[in-house]
């Protein structure tokens with residue numbers, strides 16, 4: 214394989230990544246089930262999420278694996294371990310008598326951070342390029358970035374946790390957010406997909422609370438002796454609430470919080486729809502300082518003041534903020550931001566996303582205090598240049614064949630396939646499974662148990678191909694996703710180019726390189742223009758069929774994005790590099806062109822998987 218630096222597993226050697234030692238370490242007590250999690254053989258997926266799915270009389274007829282891939286595995290409906298729910302994952306807790314810092318628990322440490330030997334830095338070879346991206350600030354307060362984690366004023370336990378999480382150098386968004394939160398500001402932050410936004414809020418927030426947890430936190434029972442259902446439960450009075458639009462993302466953030474809370478008094482919990490409400494209440498009753506939640510379940514709990522109160526709330530973080538502030542959610546969202554018993558003046562609000570259109574930013578700003586900071590890393594909504602983006606013309610009737618040919622022509626590697634609806638997700642899952650592709654799927658009609666099993670199987674490598682509807686995979690961070698396929702391009706009405714950015718951002722994370730392939734049909738014409746501009750901005754090849762959508766003349770020189778119209782104008786006063794903090798509507802929307810962010814094209818045109826032209830070009834030529 215003529216590897217040009219692409220971090221791609223060896224071709225045809227079979228998919229062997231077990232996920233061990235990666236940043237999505239599966240704890241021994243929380244392993245992926247032997248069987249994977251496709252919806253193959255399902256007899257009944259609808260109905261009550263809290264009831265176990267019906268057991269199908271499964272005849273194990275496992276197809277021959279596609280060459281180079283592990284065998285597909287059917288979902289195991291006999292697996293009914295009640296503790297398998299992600300919300301029951303073990304968190305650090307001790308009896309609290311030994312001060313603000315607790316003792317080490319080597320077995321939990323192993324679950325959270327992986328074995329000692331695997332704790333090398335997690336970032337990819339292009340990490341330094343991330344740190345070159347222009348950072349712009351807007352708002353009344355100017356933040357001086359930190360240079361390193363060591364000089365960031367972190368509590369020794371937090372610094373140790375950061376090191377165990379294998380974070381060597383802070384990413385740009387972390388360099389600015391850590392001091393901004395330490396100084397007590399509200400924050401709006403925009404940074405590219407996979408650039409470490411989760412840690413950008415978790416590290417400083419938890420760090421600020423770490424030494425004071427005993428003083429600030431609500432009383433709770435001693436976890437060492439607490440007997441659920443027997444002893445008097447505590448009411449959850451979190452100091453931090455983090456809201457995320459999907460259950461999978463809430464679980465992922467919870468798992469990051471478990472790492473950064475290690476050896477502190479801070480107890481994280483996660484609540485989300487479809488999960489076991491009784492178990493979730495039980496977790497809350499043991500005490501909760503950091504609550505990660507999906508919006509619907511959070512509102513349920515806000516309406517149960519005996520279980521949850523926001524009276525101690527200090528920080529509220531809205532992750533994937535543009536999705537959360539979407540008009541469809543307005544009522545829920547107002548309730549979350551103001552409907553609990555929080556004391557507004559005591560709460561710092563923070564909004565994070567990779568895409569953040571102006572009307573939604575304006576809405577977010579109405580919730581922030583006057584001294585808030587706005588930080589943008591690169592252009593809002595821009596894609597990473599370390600993702601090679603192929604767009605191929607496909608006859609709508611030939612999409613399935615094209616997909617299979619594409620998967621067959623590339624090395625076995627962790628892949629996410631995006632579709633626009635649940636029916637297509639199910640159809641593709643069956644189709645690929647029967648063709649020997651080890652796939653699984655997540656979408657809103659699958660039970661939560663199935664969704665969790667799917668994600669575990671995908672993370673651990675048992676099912677390295679995940680089929681997902683767009684929204685269900687927002688923010689999902691799985692190491693070594695090398696290929697994202699847009700089986701359907703997102704429609705303009707359903708997310709448009711922002712959705713495209715989020716989807717392809719599941720690969721090429723934290724300095725790694727990745728490949729995306731989008732199937733384009735004549736029905737995708739409405740997105741063609743902005744897609745072409747995105748390809749131009751990120752210095753990708755423009756396929757012939759998109760040539761007519763290329764801007765010309767001055768427009769080509771000063772690429773003006775539709776999303777640019779959203780950018781704030783004028784009132785920035787502290788952009789690090791002078792002007793146009795949040796785009797300014799000016800012409801320097803392509804920070805790379807004059808800001809030196811990515812001065813060179815870091816993608817070799819023919820090196821998608823290191824194998825010269827053996828990629829989608831070949832597949833495309835057959836269509």
Ligand SMILES: Nc1ncnc2c1ncn2[C@@H]1O[C@H](COP(=O)(O)OP(=O)(O)OP(=O)(O)O)[C@@H](O)[C@H]1O
Pocket residue numbers: 236334335336379380381382383384387404405406407408409410411412566567687688689690718719722723
């Ligand atoms: N400083 C760092 N060094 C190394 N790895 C890091 C660092 N910060 C974060 N990471 C890792 O980078 C990965 C991506 O981080 P994260 O999921 O927070 O990205 P994100 O910006 O929120 O992406 P998205 O917009 O797609 O949700 C995670 O696996 C995280 O553990």
